[in-house]
Amino acid sequence: MAVCAKCEDPLVLVVDYDVEDDEPPETEEVPDDLELPCGCHFHCSLPPPPPPLSRQCLIDDAAQVALSLKCPKCQSYLPANQAGPSATNPIFGPSTTAAGASAIRTRYSSEGGVDDDYDILPVLTEEAYLASHPEARPARALLTMCAQGDVMGIVGLLQDMDGEDEDGDGDDEARSPPLPVNKLLRYQDPLGGMRSGLHVAVENNQEEAFFMLLFLASRLATSDFPAAVVESAQQVGLGRPEQGSDPDIRTLADDKGDGPEAYARKAGGKWAQWAEAGVFTQGL
Ligand SMILES: [Zn+2]
Ligand SMILES: [Zn+2]
Structure with missing residues (x-):
């Protein structure tokens, strides 16, 4: 089974269930596996708001990924089209709302099921912005x-x-x-x-x-x-x-x-x- 490219733990998330105060917490493992186009896997814990025990192994590197548009592990270039970073990133270049907007198409398995075509770029852009404007x-x-x-x-x-x-x-x-x-x-x-x-x-x-x-x-x-x-x-x-x-x-x-x-x-x-x-x- 694949592990997270950042923390090297299995690609699951442990969620707590509400139980009575005097009982031990009940937990369950659910999938939390974001596969980038390059084939690297990361914890991602989406959609927001993340649960308290979330692992944001890709989100932690959001600023770097949003800037370089490269996988933090293998350095592959990630967007689906061939536009360069300066043409695709709204923080560091012109807005993506124009035609030709870029996307990073991923496969995301979570508690809610599997999304075969999940564009992670808007989330990374948002998180990168928040990293510099908390x-x-x-x-x-x-x-x-x-x-x-x-x-x-x-x-x-x-x-x-x-x-x-x-x-x-x-x-x-x-x-x-x-x-x-x-x-x-x-x-x-x-x-x-x-x-x-x-x-x-x-x-x-x-x-x-x-x-x-x-x-x-x-x-x-x-x-x-x-x-x-x-x-x-x-x-x-x-x-x-x-x-x-x-x-x-x-x-x-x-x-x-x-x-x-x-x-x-x-x-x-x-x-x-x-x-x-x-x-x-x-x-x-
Ligand atoms: Zn991880
Ligand atoms: Zn990679």
């Missing part, structure tokens, strides 16, 4: 939650951020300072065409996340929100922002100059109706 991790998590409409996740994230500098135990000092909440809410994705969370919410038809971002980062009058939105925001203890110097989230444009309103008009349906009704412009 302060962006919560902001990138926020974007994922906006895309999935995970409103409770967003609330939890914001509450965690708020509590972070109040605990005073000094644990955080070694890390880069996290983005303040006002900046976090307005984060624009350098790997995703500079979309904000509001762009992402519109694009993924996530109405609750959309109104939550407006509630927290726009000057749209509270009376213009659906009553249910205001009610649920109050229930979780979220208030409207102070009228500071932060830009209204509705004014943030992607790298093509399109604001969330342009996305809404393109999406049509209720989004276009809201655009007509001035949801994207009132109070600006």
